[in-house]
Amino acid sequence: MATDFYDTLGIARDASADDLQRAYRRLARRYHPDVNSDPGAEERFKEVSEAYQVLSDPEQRGRYDRFGGDFRRIAEDAGRPRRTSAAQGFPGIDIEDLLSGLFRGRGRVPGADQEAVLELSVEEAYRGGHRRLTLPNTDRRYDVMVPPGVVDGQRIRLAGQGGRGAGGAPAGDLYLVVRIRPHRRYRLSGRDIHLTLPVTPWEAALGTTVSVTTPGGEVKVRVTAGSSSGRRLRLRGEGMPNPRGAAGDLYAEVRVMVPKHLTRRERELFEELAAVSEFTPRRA
Known part of the structure; x- marks a missing residue:
């Protein structure tokens, strides 16, 4: 055997x-x-x-x-x-x-559940709203209501929009699996949004408040004086929304940037700073 x-x-x-x-x-x-x-x-x-x-x-x-x-x-x-x-x-x-009464002499076979991928940008996932969707290799079109704050891997159920049933049996359901496309500015971790916050050397040293563009619009971020590259600034509740609970957070990671080309006056000021400053970042 x-x-x-x-x-x-x-x-x-x-x-x-x-x-x-x-x-x-x-x-x-x-x-x-x-x-x-x-x-x-x-x-x-x-x-x-x-x-x-x-x-x-x-x-x-x-x-x-x-x-x-x-x-x-x-x-x-x-x-x-x-x-x-x-x-x-x-x-x-x-x-x-x-077979739970599916066939009882009438050939009633419920339709199978189906899955399809729904690709969204970070902004679309944040805002939600109506989307028109056509499944590959079919002529079936759907008007989908995407809830705000969907996350990667979340499934949206369209009841009765799956495989057709036989013998008058109901159709199955269609599940849309959300896939959020990579973004050049934002990185998602669950409902938290991470981004890089470029600042000048003097902004990092003296502290400042800067405007940051997020999927939900502009927000103000306070950069604490003495911030070095890699410092993370947290804005509670400014991440992806959550219709069923607390929203995610926004994390802005400071990155100190220096100009590639200095004017004569800028060079003079940096040279003056270098002459008077006692700061040594490489000191053990």
């Missing part, structure tokens, strides 16, 4: 009858050809059904446990009754009940 029946059902060799039945129900729902049109699903369903048919019969299971793949060659005890189901010969399982 190419496959062990226990492996086929994904159960241990000492699995109880209840464990066996639960495993079969789960796999039968997944691979039944009436709900799964993937190539190979029908063959997989047959393998699962055969494994369950053998292991759910105590006599056959006992012979299988003793003799493995040779168990069919061992003569059965003719006097022992066999437990079989009237439908398809699967012991103890009613396929009608198993």
Whole structure:
């Protein structure tokens, strides 16, 4: 035998009858050809059904446990009754009940849930709003309401917009998985927004207040006197909004910038500063 029946059902060799039945129900729902049109699903369903048919019969299971793949060659005890189901010969399982009323003579098969990627810029994710979306390789168009403050990986559910059902059954749902595109200014960490704040040497030394552009507009950031590159300034609640709780924070990381080209007067002032300053950043 190419496959062990226990492996086929994904159960241990000492699995109880209840464990066996639960495993079969789960796999039968997944691979039944009436709900799964993937190539190979029908063959997989047959393998699962055969494994369950053998292991759910105590006599056959006992012979299988003793003799493995040779168990069919061992003569059965003719006097022992066999437990079989009237439908398809699967012991103890009613396929009608198993598939939860999906097929009850009418061929009603609910549509499958589907997923698609919804790409947004940081600004679009921050603001939210209506988006028009056309799925690749289809002509289906959707008017999507994006809630403000969505984060990367969040799923937006469009009820009844997934795969179409059969026999009058309801359609599945469509889940849009948010993917936020990289941004040249902002870096997201959950709902927190990180950005670089360039300042001049004198702003960093003396302190100042500067305007910073964020996805939500301009905010004022106070740069503390004596700030060096790498210092992080936190603005509470200025990150991505959260309709269900606290907004994220904005972190502005100071980066001291110097001019590439100095005017004559600027050079004189820097030389004067160098002559009088006792500051030595490399001092241990």
